[in-house]
Amino acid sequence: MGYSGRTVDGMTTNENTAATEQNTEYLHEHTPRLDWHQLAPDVFKAMVRLDAAARKGVDPVILELVKIRASQINHCALCLDMHSKDALAAGESVERIIQLSAWEESRHFYTAREIAAIELTEAITVLTDGFVPDEVYERAAALFKEEELTQLIAAITVINAWNRFGVATRQAPGHYTAGDHK
Amino acid sequence: MSARTTHLDKGFATALSALSAAAKKGLGDPALAELVMMRGSQINACAFCLDMHVDIAVRNGETAKRIALLNAWAEAGDLYSERERAALALTEAVTVLTDGFVPDATYEAAAKHFDEAGLAHLIGVITVINSWNRVMVSRRTEPGGYAP
Numbered sequence: 001m002g003y004s005g006r007t008v009d010g011m012t013t014n015e016n017t018a019a020t021e022q023n024t025e026y027l028h029e030h031t032p033r034l035d036w037h038q039l040a041p042d043v044f045k046a047m048v049r050l051d052a053a054a055r056k057g058v059d060p061v062i063l064e065l066v067k068i069r070a071s072q073i074n075h076c077a078l079c080l081d082m083h084s085k086d087a088l089a090a091g092e093s094v095e096r097i098i099q100l101s102a103w104e105e106s107r108h109f110y111t112a113r114e115i116a117a118i119e120l121t122e123a124i125t126v127l128t129d130g131f132v133p134d135e136v137y138e139r140a141a142a143l144f145k146e147e148e149l150t151q152l153i154a155a156i157t158v159i160n161a162w163n164r165f166g167v168a169t170r171q172a173p174g175h176y177t178a179g180d181h182k
Numbered sequence: 183m184s185a186r187t188t189h190l191d192k193g194f195a196t197a198l199s200a201l202s203a204a205a206k207k208g209l210g211d212p213a214l215a216e217l218v219m220m221r222g223s224q225i226n227a228c229a230f231c232l233d234m235h236v237d238i239a240v241r242n243g244e245t246a247k248r249i250a251l252l253n254a255w256a257e258a259g260d261l262y263s264e265r266e267r268a269a270l271a272l273t274e275a276v277t278v279l280t281d282g283f284v285p286d287a288t289y290e291a292a293a294k295h296f297d298e299a300g301l302a303h304l305i306g307v308i309t310v311i312n313s314w315n316r317v318m319v320s321r322r323t324e325p326g327g328y329a330p
Binding site (some may be wrong): 033034036039040042043045046047049050052053054056057073074075076120123124125126127128130131132134137138141146147149150151153154156157158160161163164165167168169170 | 184186187189190191193194196197198200201204205207208225226227228272275276277278279280282283284289298299301302303305306308309310312313315316317319320321322
């Protein structure tokens with residue numbers, strides 16, 4: 001199966017683009033390495049429950065920004081496909097999604113809480129560069145109540161977990177429809 | 183070091199424990215699971231997790247030499263089996279995603295030593311320790327709090 005045009009919510013968004021794409025040859029889509037959902041259904045079910053537990057009490061707008069940013073850093077194509085579509089369907093702007101990987105230079109697109117959450121996401125995602133800096137933790141702790149903060153940490157942890165399954169088993173992006181995994 | 187929160191939602195902690203149990207059970211190799219858990223925790227510098235998993239490994243009969251040399255497993259000759267080495271290489275690749283994907287050679291070497299279900303659960307165990315590492319490091323949980 002190959003790429004079938006730029007879609008949002010399953011609808012082609014630009015007819016002119018669709019017309020030129022008739023003559024465009026995209027590269028072949030890769031096959032996933034492993035169908036881990038089928039091979040480890042117990043683990044998949046536990047992941048779904050973990051995800052549900054982590055999202056409780058987390059602002060849904062912040063949650064999608066966190067999921068997109070972590071998936072960018074971890075290069076998880078499947079997760080980017082899923083969470084950009086879910087964010088757009090929930091009313092997030094294209095501009096804020098695109099600017100997310102350069103948020104340090106586009107802070108005025110986001111609230112202070114969103115920026116604190118994104119900074120914390122980066123620190124917890126890139127643990128190999130050394131711990132979670134005090135200033136990053138303290139900025140988040142100043143803007144989120146303790147229970148909110150620990151749920152935010154939980155949510156960052158869980159998207160990192162999905163990223164690991166997605167990348168390790170090389171899941172192919174492009175087949176997700178917004179809302180499928182809500 | 184300044185203190186951080188000790189709070190963690192009970193529902194989340196229970197769900198993460200259940201995920202751990204499912205992944206380890208499916209792998210069906212407790213000694214290997216502990217090697218993977220220790221190596222992931224070394225890379226992510228999780229003191230709490232290292233303390234805990236070294237303790238469990240020792241109780242399970244793991245040798246001091248294999249624990250001490252784990253950080254240099256690739257240069258440690260036959261101290262670790264080919265199967266363990268393949269699992270440790272996969273652990274490193276899946277833990278450090280920020281450097282770019284999981285190389286085909288690493289994945290294929292692991293696929294030679296594990297059947298597909300074993301490999302799926304091994305990836306599960308690697309993901310689980312990465313999750314605990316994140317929860318513990320971000321809240322700066324002090325080592326030594328683990329009691330078997």
